[in-house]
Amino acid sequence: NPAIITDSITVSASAIGNTYYVATNGNDANAGTISSPFATWEKLSAVMVAGDIAYIRGGTYRSGKSAATDVQCRFSNLNGTVTDSIKIMAYPGEKPILNLNDVLHTGSDVYGFYLQNSKYVSIKGLRITGLAQNPSGNVIYGFIIENSNNCRIELVEVDNIGGQGFFSFNSNDILYKNCDVHHLDDRY
Numbered sequence: 001n002p003a004i005i006t007d008s009i010t011v012s013a014s015a016i017g018n019t020y021y022v023a024t025n026g027n028d029a030n031a032g033t034i035s036s037p038f039a040t041w042e043k044l045s046a047v048m049v050a051g052d053i054a055y056i057r058g059g060t061y062r063s064g065k066s067a068a069t070d071v072q073c074r075f076s077n078l079n080g081t082v083t084d085s086i087k088i089m090a091y092p093g094e095k096p097i098l099n100l101n102d103v104l105h106t107g108s109d110v111y112g113f114y115l116q117n118s119k120y121v122s123i124k125g126l127r128i129t130g131l132a133q134n135p136s137g138n139v140i141y142g143f144i145i146e147n148s149n150n151c152r153i154e155l156v157e158v159d160n161i162g163g164q165g166f167f168s169f170n171s172n173d174i175l176y177k178n179c180d181v182h183h184l185d186d187r188y
Helices: 043-047
Strands: 003-006 009-012 019-022 053-056 059-061 071-076 086-090 096-099 109-116 121-124 127-129 139-146 149-154 157-161 164-169 172-177 180-184
Touching (some): 139 149, 157 164, 164 180
Parallel strands (some): 019 053, 059 096, 086 121, 096 127, 109 139, 121 149, 139 164, 149 172, 157 180
Antiparallel strands (some): 003 009
């Protein structure tokens, strides 16, 4: 691996990946650049590889999925490495919000944000909100991590969820740093 020297910091050449952007006025057919951003958070799961970074611009995002869909935003098979992690974060100074209060979901288990089968992923500065529990008594999870290792979740807020805030299983070395969970309600 050749190295690149910038301002007295040595960075492996493999650490310099692609930078992607998501914005409320984007389109998933776009290139994901700052001037031609993606529209959905999930699109990042299809394009990101080790060393990549994604910035999600501020604003309110919706999943656009039906009431019967169990996962509203899924990130799968994101495989960073110990030296080249995958970073997904709020654009500096902005607050991206995945608001799921527009649909009352009918599935038995419903997930707002789902990270699965991934490793060395950092997620920072996102908010997941508004996922209500159906009176039928379905189980709601705001932010779930499954079969994932060495992930860092920082400054993520999960609120106004009709169930659990953060939940992880079959996962190791997950760091939750300065995250907030509030206004959870499992009334049914």
